[in-house]
Structures are given as structure tokens and as C-alpha cells.
Amino acid sequence: GCSGGDSGTSTADGDGGYEIAFVQGVAGDEFYISMQCGIEAAAAEAGATVTVQGPEQFDPTLQKPIVDAVVASNPDALLIAPTDVTAMQAPIQAAADAGIQVVLVDTTLEDPSMAVSQISSDNAGGGAAAFDAIQEAHPEGGKVLVVSIDPGISTSDARGEGFEAAVAEDPNFESLGIEYSHNEPAEAARIVTAALQANPDIVGIFAANLFAAEGTATGIQQAGKQGEVTVVGFDAGPAQVQALKDGIVQALVAQEPATIGTDGVAQALAALNGEPTEAKIQTGFTVITADNVDGDAADAIYKSSC
């Protein structure tokens, strides 16, 4: 479980509770851990047990064998964040064909019709919101940069695209494009230091995930540009919030993983119990800044343990 306990083990309980399997997009990510917390809380209330699995990378070729094995273990319901809209289509279809109730969480599929429900975040909207935060801090405009993970990852690609689209609408801002950190803070730091060297007039950097944000913060500190560059991070784990409070990051775009998890369990249970389900739920996001972090945005912070 998210606290490192034993809640991840499915116990074949005799009380007739449902078995719910949750397959993350990538293991060990605070976003999915928060989602897991929501799922486990909701499941505990309903007397269901939860098994959690996830690949080491956000990579369909690694996720597919896991899904196949989960399907073989024959749970009652499957909550899954597909790592690719087409690649995961067939394995998830196979789960549905095996009589498992499928709920798509966070990401979705090309043809989600087999799922009882799809609950997704608006990643593109989150990217646009990140730009809004930079715009607000630097109304005069300037150069902006995106530090992403790897090309081909649907969620971070959508964030980057949303951000770039928003930049394009404001003639005062110039985008330096998207750089890829390969999910390594050190790589992000190297990119950011070099970019600042070449373009000392960068006003904002959008870091598309946690490691990108951490590396960006390190790079800015190395270059001695704290306070001059507005860094907007995506996701709001405890680490990011700490960075926000330290003034390294100026804003965070928070999704609602716990809500996704809770809703996901609710939809799955509804389907299992033959109740009506909601085909599509869109969850929103919150922009957290130093001003509202202890106030009305406090609830949006992800949990690292339940």
C-alpha cells in the first residue's frame, strides 16, 4: 500500500468482498499513490480488497505483461491508467471480455466502450493553466521553456501541448520549445543551466513532472537565478509543495488523483452491483501558489501516505 504496509496484498477473504485491482501508469509516482489512497479508502468502506501493480516506467511494453497477469489473477474489477491509447486497447479489452469490470482512470483508450467508466484529468488544460501562472507573474512577457519527460508519453505530451498552445496566443511570450529530461533530475538540471546560459532572459519554465521540477529548481539555483525565473510545476506531491514553500517553485498545477480514485471505485462497485454508471467523468485541477497553499488549496495537495 501507499504506506509501505501490506494492504497491497489481496487476501482471498471469505466475507464476499469484491477484489479490485489497480494498475498504475508507473509505480512509485506520488500522483498514482494519491490515487491509490483514494481507491483504498473507498474500497475499505465498501469492504473490498485492493491489489496494486504498476510498471517501472510509463511504457506500454512494460505495462502489458502486468495487465495480462492481473487479468489472469481474475479480480472483480480493474482500475487502470492505460499507458497508451491504442497499445493497451487489446489487453484491457481482454480483461473486459473475461468479465472484469474495467474503469479507466487518469488516461483513456482510443475506444473506451468496454469500460464502465472513464475518469480523466484534463492534462492539456493543466498545461494552459501553468502558462497562466507565468503570465501573471510576468505580464511584460519574455521567453518560456518546457522541461518534459520523454516524447511519446501521452500525459506529459498533452501538458506540453496545452502550454505551448496557450503561449502561442500571447504575442508577448516566446516559447523556446520542449526539452526532454528523460525523467532524471540531473538531466533536467543540465538542460536548464545550459538554456539559462544561452537565454539569460528566460522568465518562466514549466516543468511537466516532479523530477523535471526538481532538476529545474536545482539548475536555477546553480545558475544563481532564484527569484528571477518563475517555475511552474505539475502535480502537487509533498516534495513539490516543499519546493513551493521554499520559493524554488512559484506555482503548482494540481490534479485531483484522490477524487479520481474514489470515483473510480464508486463506478466499479456500481457496475458490479448492477447499478447505473457514469460513462465519463472529467476532473479538474487547482493552481497552488504560495498565497493559497495553506488556505483554500490545501486540500489539493497530494498525499504521500494515506
Added chain:
Amino acid sequence: MSIASSVPVLQARGLSRQFGHVRALNQVDFEVFPGEVTALIGDNGAGKSTLVKALSGNLAVDSGSILFDGAEVDMSTPSAVSALGIETVYQDLALAPHLDPVQNMYLGREIPRGGLGGLLGFMKTKEMRAESKVAFDELGATVRSLTSPVGEMSGGQRQAIAIARAVHWASRVVFLDEPTAALGVRQTQNVLETIRRVRDKGIAVVFISHSMPHVMEVADRIQVLRLGTRVANIPAENTSMEELVGLMTGAVVHEQSPKESDR
């Protein structure tokens, strides 16, 4: 005793080769004639093995030229050289340790199956095994297993395999770089006899050895290297062990230009 002709099958002129500060070959002339056993002798580090490598396409020289049958031909790679009918037993043998004796014997010259199988690369394994056995037996080699990797075999067994291979494939020249160093008494006699047999087929044999008795036993002509230079080129009957040893160590110096002594 020899059926030597007067055109050298292989002739080197002014070969030089330096390694770092060591001049391994220094303007070496060298020639071998068909149907003749040429002994190449010299002190340790005199450059004998380096010369053999240069003449078998394994080492680029800094200067000098090599003629085959009187003409310059491509001798820059081992495969080009073996295509000319020149085979070599290297001092460090160079067998593939993970392969068995038969595979080593036929490496690069495998007998293909007939028809489609052959085109696809399938081989006549049984035939190769049988022929290898004959070749090893001829040398009295004590190879105890034809399917064990040669890396597991004794020094003498490996040497016998390398010799069998070279003798089997050579059609014009065979270089034997200290072939009997690891061999038993009986195997050594067999190899010396094999050398004579090969010579009698009209093939030129270059025999490198530190054993003067063996040299005197089979050589028709003796060439002496000293510190990378040929210091003597004499018919075997005109010399003695004492003179040879003196030539190798520099105690005796031949007052001769190489040209004069040629044949």
C-alpha cells in the same frame, strides 16, 4: 636431396618494421625456394616471428616489398595469403580455444554439403572428422578427444593440431614457427619426417627452431637473423652447429653481402 628450382616462390626485399623504439626487422631480405627446407634461426627476439607474420599477411611492414612467384601480389590479409597456398603455424598457435580439433582443422575451409544444404552453409561433419583423424594420426598426435575444445588440451596436443592443419592445406609454402617446441620425442620425429615429405612434394618449407640438431637434420638452407637483420644465408651442408651459434649471437660475423651468398 632437394628438388629446388631457381625462382624463389616467395621473396622479401628490404623489409623493415619498428615497434615503438624496438626495430624488430631491419632491411631484411629473405627468400624461399620450392622443394627446399629453409631453416630460419636466430636468438630470442631476433625478429623471426615478426618476419613470419609479415610474410603471412598478419603484419604491415614499414618498408620493403614481397614477391610471390616473382610478382607483387596482394599479401595484405591472411585470407589473401592462404589463397596463394601459403600456410603458417604461428609460435602462439592461434587456435580457437572453444572449438574442437576438427573445427579448428577446417576453420575457414569447411567442406560444404552437396546441393542446397551446402549453399545454406551446412557442412559434411563426418567427412571432416574422418579426414582430421587421418591427419592427426599421420603426425602421431596424441589428441585424445575429437569433440573437446582445444583450449582444454595439452600444449603438445594443440601444437600437433596446428601443424596438421597447416600441412594439410599448404600447396606452395608452409611456415613452421618453432613447431616442435612443445612436442614429444616421437611427435618431433614425425614432424621432421613430415617436413621432408612436404618438401618432396615441391612445397617450400620454412622451419624456425632453436634446436640446432633438428635444424641440421632437415634444413637444405639456413638463414640467420640477428637483431632484425639477416646476417647469413648458407646451404646447410656448408656449415656447422658452432658456426650457426656464433652467427646468432654475433660471435661470428660473415663478411658477405647477401647478394653473393644467394644460392
Added chain:
Amino acid sequence: MSIASSVPVLQARGLSRQFGHVRALNQVDFEVFPGEVTALIGDNGAGKSTLVKALSGNLAVDSGSILFDGAEVDMSTPSAVSALGIETVYQDLALAPHLDPVQNMYLGREIPRGGLGGLLGFMKTKEMRAESKVAFDELGATVRSLTSPVGEMSGGQRQAIAIARAVHWASRVVFLDEPTAALGVRQTQNVLETIRRVRDKGIAVVFISHSMPHVMEVADRIQVLRLGTRVANIPAENTSMEELVGLMTGAVVHEQSPKESDR
């Protein structure tokens, strides 16, 4: 001729060792006495090198026991064996090819600097170089560079380095597995002389060679292996080359129990 005592410094009883289907050693008895040169001879693949490896801690035997100074001691690793004062020149030499002659000479026995430097592992490089040079000179080795990797050197140069190393460190027994195989005439004579000198210091020398003249020249006692079994153990003066060759090939069979022939 020899200052031999009557207690063998090293004694093997009933050693056997099988590789797959090959019985390399078959109930071999073997003993060497201080101040005596024991020649170990046999055909290729007779098991000589295997016996040497077994007696130098490089090979576990299937059965049999080894006594040092009449007592069983730990001889399971090469370092335990060299701690007893036993050194070996292996047939395949086993030098570290990337290291230079001096480093190879002193490998595992480096001379530490005095004081703190020594504790930290710094070495007296100059001293080691000077002593190595003396040791090589003694053998008349033609090592041309003390700083080039030995992997670049000629066969004879490498062999000389290995011999110099073993002779330098041995205090009780030295095994020489075909030490003169790659050596020049002069170097061979030096090695034979060195063997006598070492023997006269009271060290036991085991000399393996296929050259019967060399064996007759230095050996005090000759032990013959055939197909993994000791078939003879005779004082050198009581035998002839013909008899030895016969024993090795099986043409002559000694009707003797090993016990009777002991000394």
C-alpha cells in the same frame, strides 16, 4: 653431484584426476628431494602439466594426498603453495600480458616503500627494476624493454621472464614445465646452468622437457609418466635415451614396483 637428503621435500601419493572421459592422472606417485634435479618426462598428453598444476595448488585432484616435508599442509591455493617456497613456471607461462616484465617479476611480492608510504601500498619501483634487470641478465634474456607490456614480447623473451621470476622466489621447490621450449641456444644453456646453481643451493628442481639431451645433461633422477601413470623412477646415470624414449612410448616396460625403485 647432488647434495640430496633422504626426506622428500614434496611427495605425492596416488593422485588421480579425470577430465570428462579423459583420465589425466591415474594413481600417480611422485616425489622430489632437496638439492636434486628431478626430470619429469612423458609423451604429449601424458599428464605432466596436470601433475604440476596439482602440486602447485592450481588443480583439485579427485583422490590422493600431497605431503610437504613429510606432513600434510594446505596446498589448495597457489598463494598457500608459494608461501611454502614452491614456485612454478607453467607451460602456458601465465604472465599478465598488459603488465611490464618488472611488474610481472614482482607481482604479488612487490617491495613496499618504507614507512607510511609502504603501508599505503606504494612500492619501490626503482629497486624492483634494478633487481629484475640483474635477474634477466643472469639468464642472458634478451628482454629489450623493461617498460613494454610482456604481451608484446617474443615467445623466448616471455619464457625468460617467467623463469627469472620462479628462480628468484623459490626457496624449496621449483617446477619448470618445458622452460626451454621457446628459448634460444644460449638462453637454454643459461637456464640449464641456472638449474644446476639452484639445485646446489639445496632447492629441489622439477624439470619437464621433451629434449632428452637436456634431460640427460641436468637430471639427477628421472620419472616417466605414461597415460597418466608413473611408469619409471630411475637415477639418471642408470639409464639411456633409448630406454627413456621406450618408456615414454610404452615400447619398454619396467617390471618394477614403484616402492623398490625409490632411491
Added chain:
Amino acid sequence: MSITKPPTETVAIGTLDEPKQGFLQRLVRAQAFQILLVLLVIVLIFSALAPDTFAQWSNFRLIIQNASILAVLGVGMTYIIITAGIDLSIGSVLVFSGVVSAIVMRALGGEGWGTALVGILVAIACGIGWGLLNGFLIAKAKIPPLIVTLGSLGMALGLAQILTGGVDIREVPTVLTTTIGYGNILGTIPTISVIALVVVVLGAIVLHFTRFGLHTYAVGSSELAARRVGVKVDRHLIAVYTLSGGLAGFAGILSLSQFSTTAIAGQSQTNLNVIAAVVIGGTSLFGGVGTIFGTVVGLFIPAVLQNGFVITGVQPFWQQVAVGAVLITAVYIDQVRRTAAMRGSSQSLWRKFVSGGRRG
């Protein structure tokens, strides 16, 4: 020297030799039999733990299906590692070939075999191209394989991203996905696995029975020796890397069929996974030894472990720990058993080297 010439008796050749060995015997004895036993033990343990879920054909079927693409890559990698080389680029070449093939098929349009066939050929051709480049740089320019294939890893992936603009292509002819990707033969055997099996069997036959295979061992055993006897070492190395590249290209089309997407962010672990499988299977990184059969077994050990752990509900973090521990244990047991089979040859360094033991 007056030695009477001794009788030239024909001694002992082959007389103490092992009885003649058939194909199966050779395979089993040589390399991979012990590790197969380890795999069977793992399967048995999980079967006992989860008889209803793990020990089902439907589950094995999926494990086999998921290992199929890696098996195709493993054939090429086995050849390369036997030559003492390495190929880090296979994952990227797979992606690149898939991308180019997908672009071509999209341009052609159509969902039928015509388009698909062109796509297959294009993918293989792309892979061969990268393989040729790798092989040429390694054999002719004498650059270490690790550097060459690390470089082409980056280049192939970068070019794939440039070609797609970083956005996966998802238009794949339906015939590919329905037949190769998810089709079955005899109702239940995945087509993709049958294809992989054919590749594996062909690869094994070529490696163990032909001149090409023999030269592969020879080059890895001693490049110097092979060169000296006239084996065209450079040409052979180029051929081996080209083979690996071509198989990676073919794997690219298999991956397209299975995932219906070019998955450019995927395959990041592929090279290490395949190399690990080859080494688990008993092939030495120092060259000269190895079997395709071993590689296939080596692929299944981590695959079965992961599947079993997921099914028995082991936490993902613990899975990593357990897979690591079992990997080491499996190879250790293999080691010990092989040594024991050699009868106390534990001191024979040569043998250890030959069996890839110590340092592979």
C-alpha cells in the same frame, strides 16, 4: 643425437572419446539444461501457490505471447554476444523501424496484406540499415561495439522522434493487428509466438549446424585465430550485426502489430532485458560460448517471475527485490550444478572461463 625412431603407433585418438552425441544431447549437455531446470522449479512453485490462476494454459499463453518479441531480439543478441560484442541499439532500432514502416503504411493507405507486406519489408530493411551501420563501424572503423551501439541507440531514437514529431503513429493495417498481433493458430496458440518460434528455431539451426554459426563461435573464441586462418572476420561481424538489426526491424513490425502504436517512449529497458536473458542462458560476454535455447530459457525466467508475482499479489516494490534475488540465485544454482556435472572441476579456471562462469 641417435634416437631410434619409435614405432608410429596410432594412439588413443577418440578411443577414450565420449559416445557420439545427437543434437538433443549436445544442446542439453552444453549449456542450457541446468537453467531449464531452474525455470521449471520456478514454474512449479508458482503453480503450487496459485494453481487456479497461474497454472492455466490461458496464463502461460500470455506469458509466451509477451516474451515473443524479446525472443526474436534475443536470437540476434545471442549471435552478437557469442562474437564477444554487444548491441545496445536494438530497442531504438525496433522503434525506428516501426515508425518508418508505420509512416509508409499510412502513406499507402489500406488495411490489407498488400500494405502490410510492404510495411514488413520496410521495417526489416530499416533494421538491416542500422545493423549494417553498426557492423561497419565496429568491424571496419574498429570502434568498440558498446560505443557504436550506444551512439546508434541515440541516433535511431532521435530520428524516430524527428520523423513523428514525438507523436506516436497509431494507424496500423488491421490485418497486422488481427492476425499477427492477436491472432491465434489452432485456436489458442498466439500467431506472434509461432512466428517467434520459427525465428528461434531457424536461428538455432544456423548457429549450431552451419558454417555461419561455426564462424560466429570462432570469431568470439579468438578473433586473432579466426583472422589468421582466413575467416573473413570483418565481413562476419558486419553480417552478425546486420542480422541483429534486421531482427530488431522485424520485431518493430511485430510490436506495431501487437500494440497498434509506434510506442516511441517504450523499449527503454529492452536492450538490458535481452542482454540479461542471453547471459542467464549461459552465453559468456567474453565470447565463444552460447546457445539460442539458453537465451530463450533466460527470457522466460524473469517473465515468469514477474507474472507469478503479480498473480500472487506481491507488491511492485517487493517484486523488484524478489526478481533481483531470484535472478542471482537462478544463475548461481545453474553454476553450481554445471560445475558438479563436471565432476569436481571447480578448480579448472579454463573450464570456468569456457562456461562463462567467472566473468561472463
Added chain:
Amino acid sequence: MSITKPPTETVAIGTLDEPKQGFLQRLVRAQAFQILLVLLVIVLIFSALAPDTFAQWSNFRLIIQNASILAVLGVGMTYIIITAGIDLSIGSVLVFSGVVSAIVMRALGGEGWGTALVGILVAIACGIGWGLLNGFLIAKAKIPPLIVTLGSLGMALGLAQILTGGVDIREVPTVLTTTIGYGNILGTIPTISVIALVVVVLGAIVLHFTRFGLHTYAVGSSELAARRVGVKVDRHLIAVYTLSGGLAGFAGILSLSQFSTTAIAGQSQTNLNVIAAVVIGGTSLFGGVGTIFGTVVGLFIPAVLQNGFVITGVQPFWQQVAVGAVLITAVYIDQVRRTAAMRGSSQSLWRKFVSGGRRG
């Protein structure tokens, strides 16, 4: 045989020998000088392209700072590769050590040197622990290094995730971040780089001048020879893997200081990057050859390339392609120049092998 004993003239020893060489000469000649030239050329090219941004001390300072942690890891890896081994686990061991150290420091509380010192010792101890395990399994259980360290890679990472529940720890004593992480010496030289330099210099001295270093080369050059002359090969291998583990643990605390986070999933490429640097620096994967100096140069080539490409505004996708291509080219040029320096020895296979040319 009646050969008159020839005069035992003292021939030629050392007479044709090169003039005696000092430390610098040896370093330069031996391995890494050519590749240093390649690095300088790359620096010059970028300096010409972007004199105002690239060719600034402020920029070089950052490049050096960012390479510091990898340099510490590179020292250990160089030793390992010289013994013909490999260590894939360094990235995971770094993470694990950082995690344990962060947990201990969090438990102790406090932002001062007391806590930090405990943390440093704990990190190094953790690294040593993993190194010992690796070394023991490799030297005593005779399991191939690739398998052992692949296994411990998974185990260390899994345990790190279990310890933290997958959530990075961000509480790091401020003294660490302000001094080691971002502090400067002499106003402008990053403290972390000075620390790395000390490790590098110590590593080089031990490798090139002590018994320990000599035995490292000996084990890699011929394990058999080293064993036969009584070098305690097993003990030495354990020591070398322990050294690498300890340095990875130390790098863990450096990483904590620099990034103020345990960055659990963030070291997946570290092992390959470091191995590549070692090989670029002229160390052969087949053992027996290599220098620390070469490794450091080998680290800077990709680092400078990446920095230069970002500064000159090369598109990210093209960057990967360019880094790959330049890597191959750099090693090729190094190769050619070294060969030329040997005067036409291009045919000497032995030399190629020695210089790590062909197959390393």
C-alpha cells in the same frame, strides 16, 4: 651435443628502451591524451559558435558542477572495468544510500554538521554494504558480474522504494545543501567539484602508483596469471566492488546535497552513462587497460556536447542524434590518432586488443 657455451654478454636490456617517463608522460602517452584533444576540439567549436554564452567560465563552472557526481562514480567503475567486470547497480545503490541516509538524518533532526556527518557515514556504509554483497557473489559464488549487479540494481531500488513508500524524502540538513550542494570555494569553484576532484586524484594515485592498483590491472589482464602468482584475486575483486559501492554511497549523499531530494526513480541512466564514459576514456571492457584520467575526459564529452547543443539551440530530437554521432566520431578519431601514434601498427592485433581498440 657439443655447443661451446657462448659468452653471456649482457645484451640490450633497456638499451633500446624509451627514455624514462614521468607521471604526466605516462598518463598522456598511455591512454587518454588523444581523447582529450577530441574534447578540446569540441569545446573550441562550440566556443566559436557561441562565444558569449558557451565560452564563459560561468558556463564551464556549471558543466563541471553537473559532472561531479558522475566523476565520483566513474572512479569506481574504472577500477571495476579494468578487472574486466561491470557494475550496473551504481545508480540504484546511490539512490538506496541516499534514502537510508535521509531517513537517518530526518530521524536525528537538526540542520548542522553533526547530523550531516552521520548521514555521510551512513550513506557510505550502505554503499559499502551493497558493494560487499556484489563482490562476494562475483568472487566467491562465481556469478557473472552482469547478472549480480543487474540483480542488486533491482534489489537496491526496490528496497529504497519500500523504505520510502515510493515518495521522495526532501528533508536534507541545510549545511549539506549550502556547502556541498551549492557552496563555492575561492568564490567560484563549486565545492562539490572540488570534492569530486579529490576523489578522482586519490583514485588515480592509488590506481597508478600502488600495489592495489597494480593488482587491479593484473586481475583484469589475466586472472589466471594473477591467481597463479599468489595475488588474492577473490579478495581483490571484493575490494574493488566494495570501493565502487562505497563511492556510489558517497555519491548518494552528494546527490542529496545537490538536489535536496532522494530522486528515487531518477538514476535509471546513470550506470550506462558512467560505463560509456569509462569506455570513451580508453578503458577496455576486456580488462587490463584504463586510466581514471581517461574516464574523466570521457565524462565531459557527452556533457559538453549536450550543453553546447542546448546553448546553440539545436532541437531536442536532433540533440540525441548529434550526441550519438559525435560520440562515435570522437572515439573513432581517438582510435585513428592512437593507431597513428603507434606508427603503422594498424595490423597489430595485439596492440589493438591492448588499447581496447577492436572490442572494448
